[in-house]
Amino acid sequence: MEAQLKNxxxxxxxxxxxxxxxxxxxxxxxxxxxxxxxxxxxxxxxxTPEIMPYQPITLDPAAxxxxxxxxxxxxxxxxxxxxxATWLFRPKNNHKRLNISARRLAIPEIPEEIxxxxxxxxxxxxxxxxxxxxxxxxxxxxxxxxxxxGFHASPADEYKFIICCAPxxxxxxxxxxxLIEEKYSRSANGGVGYAKAGGNYAGxxxxxxxxxxxxxxxxxxxxxxxxxxxxEAGAMNIxxxxxDTLITGPTSDRILDGITRKSILEIAEDEGIQTEVRKITxxxxxxxxxxxxxxxxxxxxxAAVVSPISTFGHKGVDYDLPELQDNFASLLKKRITDIQYxxxxxxxxxxxxx
Amino acid sequence: MEAQLKNxxxxxxxxxxxxxxxxxxxxxxxxxxxxxxxxxxxxxxxxTPEIMPYQPITLDPAAxxxxxxxxxxxxxxxxxxxxxATWLFRPKNNHKRLNISARRLAIPEIPEEIxxxxxxxxxxxxxxxxxxxxxxxxxxxxxxxxxxxGFHASPADEYKFIICCAPxxxxxxxxxxxLIEEKYSRSANGGVGYAKAGGNYAGxxxxxxxxxxxxxxxxxxxxxxxxxxxxEAGAMNIxxxxxDTLITGPTSDRILDGITRKSILEIAEDEGIQTEVRKITxxxxxxxxxxxxxxxxxxxxxAAVVSPISTFGHKGVDYDLPELQDNFASLLKKRITDIQYxxxxxxxxxxxxx
Ligand SMILES: Cc1ncc(COP(=O)(O)O)c(C=O)c1O
Ligand SMILES: Cc1ncc(COP(=O)(O)O)c(C=O)c1O
Numbered sequence: 001m002e003a004q005l006k007n008x009x010x011x012x013x014x015x016x017x018x019x020x021x022x023x024x025x026x027x028x029x030x031x032x033x034x035x036x037x038x039x040x041x042x043x044x045x046x047x048t049p050e051i052m053p054y055q056p057i058t059l060d061p062a063a064x065x066x067x068x069x070x071x072x073x074x075x076x077x078x079x080x081x082x083x084x085a086t087w088l089f090r091p092k093n094n095h096k097r098l099n100i101s102a103r104r105l106a107i108p109e110i111p112e113e114i115x116x117x118x119x120x121x122x123x124x125x126x127x128x129x130x131x132x133x134x135x136x137x138x139x140x141x142x143x144x145x146x147x148x149x150g151f152h153a154s155p156a157d158e159y160k161f162i163i164c165c166a167p168x169x170x171x172x173x174x175x176x177x178x179l180i181e182e183k184y185s186r187s188a189n190g191g192v193g194y195a196k197a198g199g200n201y202a203g204x205x206x207x208x209x210x211x212x213x214x215x216x217x218x219x220x221x222x223x224x225x226x227x228x229x230x231x232e233a234g235a236m237n238i239x240x241x242x243x244d245t246l247i248t249g250p251t252s253d254r255i256l257d258g259i260t261r262k263s264i265l266e267i268a269e270d271e272g273i274q275t276e277v278r279k280i281t282x283x284x285x286x287x288x289x290x291x292x293x294x295x296x297x298x299x300x301x302x303a304a305v306v307s308p309i310s311t312f313g314h315k316g317v318d319y320d321l322p323e324l325q326d327n328f329a330s331l332l333k334k335r336i337t338d339i340q341y342x343x344x345x346x347x348x349x350x351x352x353x354x
Numbered sequence: 355m356e357a358q359l360k361n362x363x364x365x366x367x368x369x370x371x372x373x374x375x376x377x378x379x380x381x382x383x384x385x386x387x388x389x390x391x392x393x394x395x396x397x398x399x400x401x402t403p404e405i406m407p408y409q410p411i412t413l414d415p416a417a418x419x420x421x422x423x424x425x426x427x428x429x430x431x432x433x434x435x436x437x438x439a440t441w442l443f444r445p446k447n448n449h450k451r452l453n454i455s456a457r458r459l460a461i462p463e464i465p466e467e468i469x470x471x472x473x474x475x476x477x478x479x480x481x482x483x484x485x486x487x488x489x490x491x492x493x494x495x496x497x498x499x500x501x502x503x504g505f506h507a508s509p510a511d512e513y514k515f516i517i518c519c520a521p522x523x524x525x526x527x528x529x530x531x532x533l534i535e536e537k538y539s540r541s542a543n544g545g546v547g548y549a550k551a552g553g554n555y556a557g558x559x560x561x562x563x564x565x566x567x568x569x570x571x572x573x574x575x576x577x578x579x580x581x582x583x584x585x586e587a588g589a590m591n592i593x594x595x596x597x598d599t600l601i602t603g604p605t606s607d608r609i610l611d612g613i614t615r616k617s618i619l620e621i622a623e624d625e626g627i628q629t630e631v632r633k634i635t636x637x638x639x640x641x642x643x644x645x646x647x648x649x650x651x652x653x654x655x656x657a658a659v660v661s662p663i664s665t666f667g668h669k670g671v672d673y674d675l676p677e678l679q680d681n682f683a684s685l686l687k688k689r690i691t692d693i694q695y696x697x698x699x700x701x702x703x704x705x706x707x708x
Contacts, residue, residue, distance in 0.1 A: 029505025151383025198423030199553010
């Protein structure tokens with residue numbers, strides 16, 4: 001490995017903030033580790049990445065990130081096993097998806113070597129920042145922002161690829177109450193919904209605030225045309241269990257192709273659970289809730305892992321989900337986290353040793 | 355006026371860059387004046403604005419602007435008349451729209467006093483930066499970015515409101531060739547298309563690049579569901595003249611409520627031109643092009659003023675527009691710029707003296 005690292009410059013921090021952090025009471029993504037990776041794109045090429053002390057970024061006020069939302073990101077986690085080894089989960093999928101996002105946002109793609117070597121070199125340096133408490137992990141945020149300047153609405157000529165790390169606890173505490181959205185939407189046909197583009201998230205804040213005011217935690221996004229097709233749960237993909245079938249919508253240009261989603265589908269099949277990837281309507285879900293056929297709903301994503309939904313609201317009515325003993329959510333969450341934390345065999349080959 | 359200014363702190367630049375600028379060959383939005391206004395939002399309130407030398411902005415790598423595209427902006431111009439006086443065009447409309455954008459993006463609204471006094475105080479200081487060459491003006495970019503930190507997808511707790519100025523020439527040089535979009539789209543029903551949200555623009559870059567590769571300057575956006583309704587022309591509203599009627603689409607949650615658009619409508623009515631604000635389909639425009647009833651198409655916006663379209667492409671066919679002697683575009687452009695530059699009476703009360 002050493003040979004490949006020669007291209008990354010490393011400037012170590014002279015001090016550490018690690019003693020200020022209460023690892024037993026970690027929030028999500030609000031404290032940051034000692035180092036970060038920065039790689040600049042200039043004159044048509046990505047330069048040599050640098051690992052440096054975590055520090056502010058200085059940009060011209062005309063930098064396009066401030067005006068045109070030209071930015072993309074990824075969300076990953078590093079897991080520590082009982083022997084102290086560090087693991088990633090399907091990291092090359094995040095690299096691939098970052099480049100899919102890059103193409104749609106007219107951002108230059110990042111080579112796999114820079115992404116993977118930058119990431120693993122940074123993680124080796126930040127080893128002590130990976131929490132070992134159950135349910136905690138080191139949340140990793142790779143992102144690219146448009147640093148080039150100009151008030152002309154066109155792509156920037158310079159970019160920054162950055163990786164930061166945040167030791168984190170659970171995203172949600174407890175079960176999630178969701179509201180099926182009937183007015184607002186997060187993505188258009190032919191839009192950028194399938195990309196992890198910054199602007200997709202800012203657009204969700206206000207409708208989510210409205211839902212929170214009504215007592216919900218999260219919005220279930222539906223299609224912008226009819227609000228009849230169930231698409232995503234905030235920043236998670238969504239699974240719905242009707243009787244013993246586990247259903248999730250197909251990915252499209254409106255829906256993020258989640259790595260947790262596709263892993264959950266494979267694990268479910270491996271468990272002998274019947275799965276269906278097909279469009280699912282609000283009408284069908286409401287009908288199933290009324291008849292008792294609706295057994296479970298849960299969100300799936302890197303940050304929130306598998307998040308069971310306790311209640312969904314639609315057109316002013318709240319529908320509570322049953323509390324099943326043998327629920328799919330717990331089983332699938334255990335299987336995926338056992339792989340992530342190296343507590344079980346990984347027959348799929350998803351674990352990646354740092 | 356002095357009394358009202360006491361709240362703005364001013365730190366003047368010790369040097370000026372004005373002598374480095376070639377005012378006879380100005381591009382659009384690529385050189386910036388000596389000062390900028392910065393106003394911070396912290397602890398639930400906007401603080402005292404400060405005018406300071408134009409300088410870089412320093413933010414934590416976890417600032418939400420870098421991750422979730424939480425930013426909005428406005429675009430305005432300051433015009434210099436032959437006596438050297440400075441004018442704005444309907445500036446309170448920009449303030450109102452900035453706050454409409456703010457609400458949708460879960461950004462705190464900015465009080466009118468901060469916006470208007472900040473703007474006029476800055477412009478008085480930057481008076482010499484307002485070009486007097488015909489067609490040139492000082493482009494003004496007020497914007498708000500999320501400066502608060504966190505990897506949790508939720509609104510920031512801190513923001514920066516900034517105004518920068520860029521002496522600018524024409525946005526387009528010459529007539530514009532446009533492509534009617536059939537695959538990509540810029541906004542969803544229930545989305546953020548009606549807001550000047552940063553992310554709306556980044557999403558347009560890639561489809562626009564594809565159009566540019568095919569020889570067009572700009573994309574005509576259509577609705578995301580059928581691609582049959584004509585919505586906007588890049589970052590301009592669009593007008594279509596069929597026979598002697600001037601048509602533009604109604605605003606909606608997908609379309610920016612342009613100040614140029616509504617001014618053009620009023621001027622056209624004042625000129626006795628028949629106007630219609632109604633949905634307009636691609637089919638109708640193509641049919642009119644074939645029959646010869648299509649006389650003109652033009653974009654309208656602050657940056658590009660009135661931009662005549664020479665050709666539109668649709669499904670692989672290019673349709674050229676006629677070159678009319680008595681065209682509406684030239685007439686309307688002359689009327690609106692005569693008001694903006696104080697060359698004619700302003701019966702509408704749109705001009706605003708700085
Ligand atoms: C919109 C959206 N959907 C789904 C997901 C889940 O994707 P993944 O499982 O790859 O984390 C995320 C977040 O990562 C997301 O932002
Ligand atoms: C998407 C979009 N449409 C239309 C316009 C025109 O609006 P206005 O005339 O207020 O500048 C703009 C730019 O300002 C814009 O960004």
